[in-house]
Amino acid sequence: MRVLYSLFVVLLCAGAQVSRAADAVHPALALVTQTADKIQTQLRAERDVVTKNPKRVYELVEQIVLPNFDFTSMSASVLGKNWRGASDTQKQRFTQEFKLLLVRTYAKALVDNMDRKIATQPLRAADNATDVTVHTEIPQQGGFPLPINYSMEIKDGAWKVYDVDIDGISMVKNYRTTFANEVKQGSVDDLIKKLSERNQQAANE
Numbered sequence: 001m002r003v004l005y006s007l008f009v010v011l012l013c014a015g016a017q018v019s020r021a022a023d024a025v026h027p028a029l030a031l032v033t034q035t036a037d038k039i040q041t042q043l044r045a046e047r048d049v050v051t052k053n054p055k056r057v058y059e060l061v062e063q064i065v066l067p068n069f070d071f072t073s074m075s076a077s078v079l080g081k082n083w084r085g086a087s088d089t090q091k092q093r094f095t096q097e098f099k100l101l102l103v104r105t106y107a108k109a110l111v112d113n114m115d116r117k118i119a120t121q122p123l124r125a126a127d128n129a130t131d132v133t134v135h136t137e138i139p140q141q142g143g144f145p146l147p148i149n150y151s152m153e154i155k156d157g158a159w160k161v162y163d164v165d166i167d168g169i170s171m172v173k174n175y176r177t178t179f180a181n182e183v184k185q186g187s188v189d190d191l192i193k194k195l196s197e198r199n200q201q202a203a204n205e
Contacts, residue, residue: 026123028152028159031068032134033120039064043114050111057111061103070153070160071099077163078175082183090188097195098175104202119145130154
């Protein structure tokens with residue numbers, strides 16, 4: 001829980017402080033920084049609204065953050081072999097519920113941490129690189145900074161996040177293990193149903 005909570009604290013509501021190198025900022029690094037700055041600015045501007053209405057946070061995340069994630073790739077990686085055996089309808093439903101799970105579960109974290117700031121490390125990558133990792137750190141009170149690494153790749157001409165590693169733990173691998181166990185005990189449809197129920201419960205709360 002700490003790992004996934006930190007993911008949204010960093011990417012969605014942190015005001016990134018970039019340690020800029022003498023050369024130009026890599027577009028993947030710039031995307032992470034600009035997205036964090038934009039969502040933070042909007043959350044602050046609507047502070048009174050978002051603290052009373054979580055649905056507004058969902059809307060802002062949908063508009064500003066989610067376009068930078070490749071949820072289809074993430075969903076395929078999370079389901080693993082079960083993705084290959086799933087129907088097109090199951091894939092579409094799982095991707096939607098998985099996306100909602102991440103957004104709804106941590107909506108409150110966005111509001112509670114909208115004023116936090118992180119440090120983003122310079123990114124060294126070849127000009128023709130199509131897969132990079134953006135390294136960031138979030139300060140921890142009385143402890144060492146928590147490392148947050150974003151795996152990104154070029155897809156359809158744009159940089160997209162396809163995994164996040166927090167303190168050495170991959171979000172995709174973490175969910176893959178959890179979901180594989182749930183599918184093993186039932187089916188892909190059962191997993192989708194459980195995710196849908198969790199999302200509905202979160203929305204009601």
